[in-house]
Every structure is written in structure tokens, then in C-alpha cells.
Amino acid sequence: MGCRLPRAALELDRDTAQSWCVTWIRIPSTESYDVAVVGAGIVGLAHAAWALDAGLRVLLLERDQRAVGASVRNFGHVCVTGQAGELRELATIARQRWLDLGRRAGLAVRETGGVVVARGSDELAVLEELSGRGHEGLGLLTAAQVRQRLGGCGADDIVGGAELGCDLRVDPRVAAHRLAAWLADQPGVDVLFRTNYLGFDGDTVHTSRGGARCQRVIVCVGHDLDYLYPELAETHDVARCALQMARVQAPGGVVIDPAVLTATSLLRYSAFAGTDAAQALRARVAAARPDLLDIEANVMLTQRPDGTLIIGDSHHTEPTTDVFLSEHTSDTLHRAICEVLGVDQLNVHERWQGVYASSPRGDYLVAELGDRVSVRVVTAGVGMTIAFGLAQRHFPGAGA
Ligand SMILES: Cc1cc2nc3c(=O)[nH]c(=O)nc-3n(C[C@H](O)[C@H](O)[C@H](O)COP(=O)(O)OP(=O)(O)OC[C@H]3O[C@@H](n4cnc5c(N)ncnc54)[C@H](O)[C@@H]3O)c2cc1C
The missing domain is CATH 3.30.9.10 (D-Amino Acid Oxidase, subunit A, domain 2)
Structure with a gap:
């Protein structure tokens, strides 16, 4: 049975360059969600943003006080021109999405090439x-x-x-945090930091802060996939x-x-x-x-x-x-x-x-666990380049 999430302070982090510093306190405004997205790295943010544009009620869960994974440790290089084939297709969609979200979220996305x-x-x-x-x-x-x-x-x-x-650049120390802050500000989206995803029973998403009812879950936890779904990670050699x-x-x-x-x-x-x-x-x-x-x-x-x-x-x-x-x-x-x-x-x-x-098996892992849990992991060093393209496939009609 679904239960209400306890009141949790949402603290969006400071950019380490201290060019902006914001703290929001937000209490989840809805008790049930269309989709819970796990992980506030670029892959989770990309899925949450497309879900928002698809008109869904979104709960974004991040176990740390702020994202500190691959998405903030990288070069911030959206490397479109260097990609071929399917990666290029994904990167091209992602490029447009970066520019669009940059404008909406007040994030500098630079067309420096x-x-x-x-x-x-x-x-x-x-x-x-x-x-x-x-x-x-x-x-x-x-x-x-x-x-x-x-x-x-x-x-x-x-x-x-x-x-x-065709290449873009963002400041990796700011981009993920700015997008999370913007998402948290959108009606129909709740973002909970310091909240660990534990699992989903088909009705309730279970977290370290309690449960929330939701229709489905998209797990975007990057290399920590093995902590949650070890067999899936092993099967795909992640x-x-x-x-x-x-x-x-x-x-x-x-x-x-x-x-x-x-x-x-x-x-x-x-x-x-x-x-x-x-x-x-x-x-x-x-x-x-x-x-x-x-x-x-x-x-x-x-x-x-x-x-x-x-x-x-x-x-x-x-x-x-x-x-x-x-x-x-x-x-x-x-x-x-x-x-x-x-x-x-x-x-x-x-x-x-x-x-x-x-993973030696490909540049990304897309898996469905039953009909309500999706797993999305970029398994190569191109997450900043393709995440928005990969996420768009999950919500093909979004923003149309
Ligand atoms: C040094 C470096 C340089 C790179 N340079 C580039 C580049 O220039 N261009 C490019 O395209 N790509 C680059 N990449 C790759 C890119 O950074 C990654 O592909 C991308 O950031 C992966 O995003 P992610 O959201 O999957 O992972 P992450 O950013 O690691 O995010 C996963 C999030 O899930 C959270 N999480 C995990 N478990 C749970 C749980 N149980 N509950 C709640 N939250 C959970 C974690 O705390 C984390 O915040 C680089 C990577 C590195 C490391």
C-alpha cells in the first residue's frame, strides 16, 4: 500500500564555483506520481525533463545531497561532431535539447564547438x-x-x-545542479535529495525516507546499477x-x-x-x-x-x-x-x-524489468553527449 513521503527538506546544492548559491525547501506537493526517476545525474535529469514535457507528474530521487557522480566530474563537452551512426543521431537530438533546456533553465550552453x-x-x-x-x-x-x-x-x-x-560546452560543475534546481521549480515535479531508492513493488516506490505511490520507475543510477540490480549489471558486463x-x-x-x-x-x-x-x-x-x-x-x-x-x-x-x-x-x-x-x-x-x-556490450544499457521498471544507463564516456537523446526515446511524444 502506498504511503505518504515524510516532509523532507530539499536542499539544492551550491555550485562549487560559488557563482550562485540557492537553497530551496520543498515539500512534495502530490502524493502520487506518474513516474519516479532515480538518480539526478545527467541521465536521470534528462528523463525527468522529458517526463515533465510529456505532462507527467514526476518524482526525482537522488541519494546524495547533490549529484557528485560522473555528471559533475567530466569535461562538460557535448561531443556531437565526433560521433558516427546511432550515437550521432542521439547526440544530434541531445544537442537541440541542451540548447532548449539551457534557455529554459538559465544554464549557459555554449556553442563553442x-x-x-x-x-x-x-x-x-x-x-x-x-x-x-x-x-x-x-x-x-x-x-x-x-x-x-x-x-x-x-x-x-x-x-x-x-x-x-556541432559540439557544445557546459560547465560540468554547474549544469546538473542548475537543471535539478529548474526541475524542482516546475509544477508537477518534486525533487528529493538525500533520498536513497530502495525498490518498487508495483505500487509504491520505497526510499530511505519512506514510500510514495507511483505508476512506474526509471532507474538512472549509472555505474551503481550493480548495487540495485546486480544480475542485470552482471548480464551486461557493466x-x-x-x-x-x-x-x-x-x-x-x-x-x-x-x-x-x-x-x-x-x-x-x-x-x-x-x-x-x-x-x-x-x-x-x-x-x-x-x-x-x-x-x-x-x-x-x-x-x-x-x-x-x-x-x-x-x-x-x-x-x-x-x-x-x-x-x-x-x-x-x-x-x-x-x-x-x-x-x-x-x-x-x-x-x-x-x-x-x-560495458563491452555497447554504449548504453536499456532494460525493462517487468512492465513498470525501466533501467537506463550510458555505458561509455558519452553521457553528456547522448543522455537527452536516449531519454527522448522513452517519451517520444513529449514536447511535440
Ligand atoms: C572524468 C569523466 C569525463 C567525462 N567526460 C565526458 C564528456 O566530456 N562528454 C560526455 O559526453 N561524457 C563524458 N563523460 C561521461 C559522462 O559524464 C557520463 O556518461 C554521465 O555523466 C553519466 O551520467 P549518469 O546520470 O548515468 O551518472 P551519474 O552522474 O554518476 O549519476 C548517477 C546518480 O545516481 C545516483 N544514485 C545512485 N544510486 C542511487 C539510489 N539507490 N537512489 C538514489 N540515487 C542514486 C547517484 O548518487 C548519482 O548522482 C565523462 C565521465 C567522466 C567520469
């Missing part, structure tokens, strides 16, 4: 092959144009590059991919608007990695920079509104994440970023580990 820095002819060959196929949004750049997009800095050996015109990251001072106060990708990025994102030329590039990087492939690096950076640079990343996948950060991995990444920017050293402000769900 991205830039690929090419420092070898084999890197250029990947970009030229894609450009030759008319890949949408990709435009070749000269070395001088790449340097201009890097704010005037850059390695001496840059030979050219490409503009990724593991944790840990990434080492840092925030550094921008050398000389340089302003770099686009997201910056490099040779290792060309080996990861599907549009680049799917070219014929990528094979030769992989062989060369394996021979010349085994240190980067050893840590599965994607050497890239984005700039935050305060001017600091988010740099990364490495990848290490296992079911349970090791808690110890490797100084060797950090050093390798920092050296690689220094090389790209053509600087001797970086002044590090923070280091952290990000973790996302990973």
Missing part, C-alpha cells in the same frame, strides 16, 4: 578522410587557425587540425571505468573557447576511430607513445568560466574502482597537455577521479 589539434600527418589524414566524406560539422583548419583557437598558444609541431562545429582528471591554471591566462581534442581522442570517438586512417595512427601512437596507450589516455581539455582548464584523462576499468590515484598517470597526462599547449609546466589546483559505467 571543438578543435582537434593535429601534430602529425597521420592525424591530419584521419581528419582529411572524414572531411572528404562530407562529415557534418567538421572543417579542416591550418596550423595558424588551430593556434588562434588555442588562444595563441600551441606546440611548435602543430600541422593543422579540424573544427568540430563495470566501473575510472578516469584521472585535474583542474589547472590556464598558462598565461590564455582563453580557449572550444573543447580541445588530440591524437588520442581520434582513437576513441566513433567518427574518427572508424576511418581507415585511424589504423595507421593507432600503430604510430602505440610505437611512439606507449605511455599514453598504457593509461588509455584521451588527452583533452576544456576551459571553465573561471578560466581554469579541466584536463584529462586516463581510463581504467574494473568492477570495483581502486581508490588510489596514480601519480605516474597524472604526470603522463600533464606532460601530454604541456606538449599540446607548448608550455613547460602546469599549475595544478585540484585532482579528482571520475567514474562512469562501462
Whole structure:
């Protein structure tokens, strides 16, 4: 039998950059919901926002006081241009949704695009092959144009590059929190933080604060799927991919608007990695920079509104994440970023580990447990890029 949720304070967090600071107290206004969404990372937020636009009454549950998972630890790079096939379709829908929700929620979604820095002819060959196929949004750049997009800095050996015109950027320290705050403000939506989802019996969603009646549940808990549904996680080989990251001072106060990708990025994102030329590039990087492939690096950076640079990343996948950060991995990444920017050293402000769900079986996991519980997990490092597209499929008529 359904029971009423106890009065719970909703405290939406401060942005750590302290550009805004809001605390709301909200008591659930309705006793029963059409849908409960579990997890206030970008995947849960995307589903809650589409549910809202479908005219449903929504309960969003987040176990932490504020989301602190993958969705706030990333680069904030909506990497549309680098995707191919189905991912590109999802990313294209998501791009439009980011722009739409950005306007509605007062979130800065910047159409800065991205830039690929090419420092070898084999890197250029990947970009030229894609450009030759008319890949949408990709435009070749000269070395001088790449340097201009890097704010005037850059390695001496840059030979050219490409503009990724469809890419967007958001500040990852703000985006998820701003969207949650906006959702909490919408009629028909209740958001409960510090509320752990325990399960659903077909009538009542059970939480660490009691129960609420609802029609159905969408579980968007990322890599913690195994805590709730271990058999599903095991069946789909869902593991944790840990990434080492840092925030550094921008050398000389340089302003770099686009997201910056490099040779290792060309080996990861599907549009680049799917070219014929990528094979030769992989062989060369394996021979010349085994240190980067050893840590599965994607050497890239984005700039935050305060001017600091988010740099990364490495990848290490296992079911349970090791808690110890490797100084060797950090050093390798920092050296690689220094090389790209053509600087001797970086002044590090923070280091952290990000973790996302990973599976060798595909880029996302969509599962129905009975007819009332849906599971949605992005199982690759593209959640900021595709989550809104994936969520739209759950509510095909929403916002029409
Ligand atoms: C370092 C790093 C860099 C990345 N860079 C990019 C990038 O630039 N572009 C891109 O597209 N993608 C990027 N990604 C991937 C992207 O961040 C993830 O795919 C995406 O954030 C996953 O979103 P999520 O909502 O599934 O997970 P999360 O953000 O981890 O959210 C899951 C939420 O569920 C909550 N939760 C878990 N269990 C419960 C429960 N029982 N009850 C209630 N709440 C629960 C958690 O507290 C958490 O807040 C990056 C990832 C990392 C780690």
C-alpha cells in the first residue's frame, strides 16, 4: 500500500564555483506520481525533463545531497561532431535539447564547438578522410587557425587540425545542479535529495525516507546499477571505468573557447576511430607513445568560466574502482597537455577521479524489468553527449 513521503527538506546544492548559491525547501506537493526517476545525474535529469514535457507528474530521487557522480566530474563537452551512426543521431537530438533546456533553465550552453589539434600527418589524414566524406560539422583548419583557437598558444609541431562545429560546452560543475534546481521549480515535479531508492513493488516506490505511490520507475543510477540490480549489471558486463582528471591554471591566462581534442581522442570517438586512417595512427601512437596507450589516455581539455582548464584523462576499468590515484598517470597526462599547449609546466589546483559505467556490450544499457521498471544507463564516456537523446526515446511524444 502506498504511503505518504515524510516532509523532507530539499536542499539544492551550491555550485562549487560559488557563482550562485540557492537553497530551496520543498515539500512534495502530490502524493502520487506518474513516474519516479532515480538518480539526478545527467541521465536521470534528462528523463525527468522529458517526463515533465510529456505532462507527467514526476518524482526525482537522488541519494546524495547533490549529484557528485560522473555528471559533475567530466569535461562538460557535448561531443556531437565526433560521433558516427546511432550515437550521432542521439547526440544530434541531445544537442537541440541542451540548447532548449539551457534557455529554459538559465544554464549557459555554449556553442563553442571543438578543435582537434593535429601534430602529425597521420592525424591530419584521419581528419582529411572524414572531411572528404562530407562529415557534418567538421572543417579542416591550418596550423595558424588551430593556434588562434588555442588562444595563441600551441606546440611548435602543430600541422593543422579540424573544427568540430556541432559540439557544445557546459560547465560540468554547474549544469546538473542548475537543471535539478529548474526541475524542482516546475509544477508537477518534486525533487528529493538525500533520498536513497530502495525498490518498487508495483505500487509504491520505497526510499530511505519512506514510500510514495507511483505508476512506474526509471532507474538512472549509472555505474551503481550493480548495487540495485546486480544480475542485470552482471548480464551486461557493466563495470566501473575510472578516469584521472585535474583542474589547472590556464598558462598565461590564455582563453580557449572550444573543447580541445588530440591524437588520442581520434582513437576513441566513433567518427574518427572508424576511418581507415585511424589504423595507421593507432600503430604510430602505440610505437611512439606507449605511455599514453598504457593509461588509455584521451588527452583533452576544456576551459571553465573561471578560466581554469579541466584536463584529462586516463581510463581504467574494473568492477570495483581502486581508490588510489596514480601519480605516474597524472604526470603522463600533464606532460601530454604541456606538449599540446607548448608550455613547460602546469599549475595544478585540484585532482579528482571520475567514474562512469562501462560495458563491452555497447554504449548504453536499456532494460525493462517487468512492465513498470525501466533501467537506463550510458555505458561509455558519452553521457553528456547522448543522455537527452536516449531519454527522448522513452517519451517520444513529449514536447511535440
Ligand atoms: C572524468 C569523466 C569525463 C567525462 N567526460 C565526458 C564528456 O566530456 N562528454 C560526455 O559526453 N561524457 C563524458 N563523460 C561521461 C559522462 O559524464 C557520463 O556518461 C554521465 O555523466 C553519466 O551520467 P549518469 O546520470 O548515468 O551518472 P551519474 O552522474 O554518476 O549519476 C548517477 C546518480 O545516481 C545516483 N544514485 C545512485 N544510486 C542511487 C539510489 N539507490 N537512489 C538514489 N540515487 C542514486 C547517484 O548518487 C548519482 O548522482 C565523462 C565521465 C567522466 C567520469
